[in-house]
Amino acid sequence: MAVRPNPKKDTSSDYRRNAMRAEVAAETQRLKSYLAPTVEMQDLFLEDIEIKLAGAHRTVHVIVDLPEDQSGGVSLDRIAAAAQVISDAMDNDPGDDGRPYNLEVSSPGVSRPLTERRHWRRNTGRMVSVSVERGDDVMGRLVSVDDDGITLIPELPVKKGMKAKQGDPVHLAFGTIRKGRVEVEFAHLEDDPAGEDAPDDETTAEEA
Structure with a gap:
């Protein structure tokens, strides 16, 4: 009786994928701890950090919000100022491995789920x-x-x-x-064009 071959599962690709996820998770947590004081000095709250890898290149997306006791949205000027300060902090990060990166800084936007x-x-x-x-x-x-x-x-x-x-x-x-x-309410869009009902306000720093 013929036996259908049962090729072994390629575990090497799974191992690399899992190792990359673990690396991204660890680096994300490290950057959150490192950048949180810098963001707080701008009177902002570090909402989240997302890292995407493409070979040796990284895209670091930093999401900032206003403190809990402030209303409205984060203005474009504040996003731009925060992006510059965060970029300087990352350039002087003692724990960085030297790989090139693009930095993106944005506010959460209206699409953010209300989870906290x-x-x-x-x-x-x-x-x-x-x-x-x-x-x-x-x-x-x-x-x-x-x-x-x-x-x-x-x-x-x-x-x-x-x-x-x-x-x-x-x-x-x-x-x-x-x-x-x-x-989304049109009245809020008119009253608060830079608020959370507007699209994400994003500033991308130069490639480092």
């Missing part, structure tokens, strides 16, 4: 959509955030062409929220 308490607080007053563990999704105006959850005034469904109606305030515990996001 500070995200909700930063968007108090905005229209948000919330998916909950049980029951229907809720859309409404976020009015307050406490240690346990959020309070919003829901928008009640109405027939097309009718003015939106608001329901009674609803408190949702963080443990019941699966995910949340900000709903």
